[in-house]
Amino acid sequence: MADTDGDGLSDGREVEDTRTDPRATDTDGDGLSDSREVTDTRTAPTEVDTDGDGLQDGREVRVHDTDPTEVDTDGDGLVDGREVTVHDTNPLVADTDDDGLTDAHEVHGTLTDPNAADTDGDGLSDGREVHDTRTDPDDADTDGDGLSDGREVNEYGTNPLVVDTDGDGLADGRELNAFGTDPLAADTDADGVADAREVNAGPAPPWIRVYGAELLAVVGPTVLVVGGWVTRRYWLPRVPERARRTVREDPAVRNLRAAFPADRAAAIRGAVGGVSRRLRSAASAARAAAVDPSDGDARATEADGGRSAEDTAATRPGTAASAGASDPDDDGGSADATAGGVDRVMTPAEEVTAVLEANGGRLKQSEIVDRTGWSKSKVSRTLSRMDEDDRIEKTTIGRGNVISLPDHTPAGARSPFDDE
Structure with missing residues (x-):
C-alpha cells in the first residue's frame, strides 16, 4: 500500500478515512505526525489544538505531558493553556502551592497567589485562613490589632478576628508590645482594676511614657542652660x-x-x-x-x-516724708535744699x-x-x-x-x- 509521505498512514486511508494530506507527514502542523495522532494520542490530525485549551497538541504531549484531548488535565478549574501561559501554575496538579486551595479557587475566589502557600506572609497558609481561622489570607493582620494572624493563632492564643480579645479596653498588640499585660485577661494582676484603667490612670500619662525620653532629651539641656545663665x-x-x-x-x-x-x-x-x-x-x-x-x-x-x-x-509735697521725716524704717528719702529755697526730697x-x-x-x-x-x-x-x-x-x-x-x-x- 502506497504511503507517499511516510507518516505510517496509507495514502488511501488518509484520503478516505482521516481526511489528512497524504503528501504531508503532519497535516495540521501541531508537532505530531498524522499517524501518531490517529493511532497513539487519539487527537485530531487536522486540528492543531484538539481540546481547544490554548496549547497545541504536540506541545501538550512533548512539553507539558498534559492530555491533548482534555481541556483541564488536573481538573482544578483552570484550562491547561491558562495555567501554563497566564498563571504559571502546574497544569498537572490541582493545588500547585499545596496550601489547601485549588489553583482556580485562589485565582477566581480568594484572589490569593496560587504559587505561594502563605500569600500575606502571616504564618498561616491560605487554606487554613480560609477554612479554619476564617481570617483574610490577603491581610497579615486581619483585625488590625498590631499582631499578625499567625502569632495570634500559633503563639498567643488570641482571637485574630477581634482587636481586644479580653475586652479590657486595650488592643491585643498594645498589651503585648507596649504594656506587657496579658491579652487574654482583662485584669492581668487580678487587683480588681481592668488593665486599660490602670494604664490610663498610671503614675504618668500615656504620652509621657511613650515620648518621655524624647522630651527629656530636649527639655533637660534647655533647663540646664537657662538655669546656669540665670544663676x-x-x-x-x-x-x-x-x-x-x-x-x-x-x-x-x-x-x-x-x-x-x-x-x-x-x-x-x-x-x-x-x-x-x-x-x-x-x-x-x-x-x-x-x-x-x-x-x-x-x-x-x-x-x-x-x-x-x-x-x-515720700515724694508727694505736704506729707510727713516730704517735710523731712527721718524715720529709719520709712522708705521716704531725705530733703535737699534747692536754689529756690524749696526742699526737694531725694x-x-x-x-x-x-x-x-x-x-x-x-x-x-x-x-x-x-x-x-x-x-x-x-x-x-x-x-x-x-x-x-x-x-x-x-x-x-x-x-x-x-x-x-x-x-x-x-x-x-x-x-x-x-x-x-
Missing part, C-alpha cells in the same frame, strides 16, 4: 580668670558669638535678666517681710516690683546711689545699712527695686551681697561671653 552671678565669680579666658578664646565660643550678634545676645540676656530680677525682687520682699512683719502695706506692692504707699508719700534710690558714688561705686549691703541708718528691710527693698531697674548690680560673695553701680561691677561677676 551665673552666684557661680561665675568662683571660676578662675584663666578658665574664663580659655572659654572666651575657644573657637566654638567665637563661632557662637558670630552666629549671635551682640544686639541679639543683649536682647536675650535682657529678657532672661528681667525674669531673674523679678524673681529676686519677690524673694527679697518675702525676706524683708519676715524681718519686718509690721511693714504690711509695703510688702504687697514690692513683691510685684512696685512701690509702696510710703514711697509714694528718693531712697537716689540716696543709695549717692552713698555708692561717695564710696567708689561699690559697697557691701551691710555697709549701706550702716551708712544710711535704715533698717535692713528698707535697704533690701530699695536695692531690689534698683536692681530691677538696672541701676545697680548685686553680686553674692560668700553669705553677703556686694552692691555696685553698673560701671563698677567686679570683674569676676561678668559672663565669659561678654566682650572684653
